[in-house]
Amino acid sequence: MKKHYQGYLIDLDGTIYLGKEVIPAGKRFVEQLQELNIPFLFVTNNTTKTPIAVAKRLSEEFDIQVPAKTIYTASLATIDYMKEQGKGKRVYVIGESGLVDLILSAGFVWDEESPDYVVVGLDTEINYEKLAVASLCIRNGALFIGTNPDKSIPTERGLLPGAGSFISLIQTSSQTDPVMIGKPNAIIMDEALKVMGLNKDDVIMVGDNYETDIQSGLQNNIDSLLVLSGFTAKSAVPHLPEQPTYVVDSLDEWVF
Template structure:
């Protein structure tokens, strides 16, 4: 199967925390040489697309444009605009989430927001979680940017956004609306951005629960690379097999 486009994860696929994954850089450069469309689809909400592009260039010598990046932050904004329940929002998250939401025309409200959006926040406090809990209890729509329980880094698997969201779900007894991978919403929007149909692309990533499930659950072929979250030992026991499994992206045949 020769694919017309590629949807690609970042954390654990192109880099691991602050460490480069050399095969990831070579993979992106091979796509660029072949003029194949690609879109980084990332659940990471801590950085705006321009910051992702800057980081890829400065830290990993990978050169792309902001149009190549679609984050769970952008998908969350797209969801709220389509949902159209109001413009008041409270966010537990970092600048890559908060700044984009406010720039999109939403207004900060800690008392009676229409939406409580929760993403990764490395500066989270009990007070932030309290404000979110009370707002959700008062009826705000509870949005989880992504369900990632952990973030793969050079230190190991750190708590992810899904861990914070699970805490608030416990405190409020309200189930969140998840936006990021493996949910349908972010994948449908990613396909709109890349301008291709689901049968024309492959989803590439290291995390079975998010990247590969986003393919399996939404009728998109998937390529699991064993460079990050999902270890090789788990592959034989996965409930639904990925379309492809590789130890390294160097093994991928673009002309298969």
């Protein structure tokens, strides 16, 4: 018997849209949640865009109207985690504006000499000096934080290096393991639940990627809904090492 969930944690790319194309069933899924007044939070590993920018893209490109407060990125989870650590306010960041600007606007101070934290995310303008500074700071005692483990990202050109690739390089050079924030790790899921004000038993994680979205549920005792509209193929489902709570071909099949 299917549970009634008080809240939904939802992936974006592959679930609500696919690249530059909206997934109609995903759009209808969000609109149904809004009509039924069921709380939801988009949970994404993407750190290159702020929640405001993501909401603007959803509106302008896909005609999905949601407030920025419904979008929880790995950048926000990183900030919430650092605030809870109480280690200090000095930070060095490898990343783009969706990460750097949010961290600095949250009250952290840029420091390339002796930061309390080194945060590493996706940076399309990465260079040797950035990697060197990060490695040296970590060796000098800064807490090493990786925004998300995604080693590659899908683009029109094919799979390109993701944040996880940079994190692995700095992990090797600094000989230090990072605290990893993004899906499927516990930190982003726990922080998302705090934002929603709900318990694990109250929510379900919805996504198309077994390795991140569904593992977010499986590894953190949260029910999961795998939709076969993106990353994970239907042919792979029978061979998955552990099954999601639910599997649907389309989100149109889901009954609230």
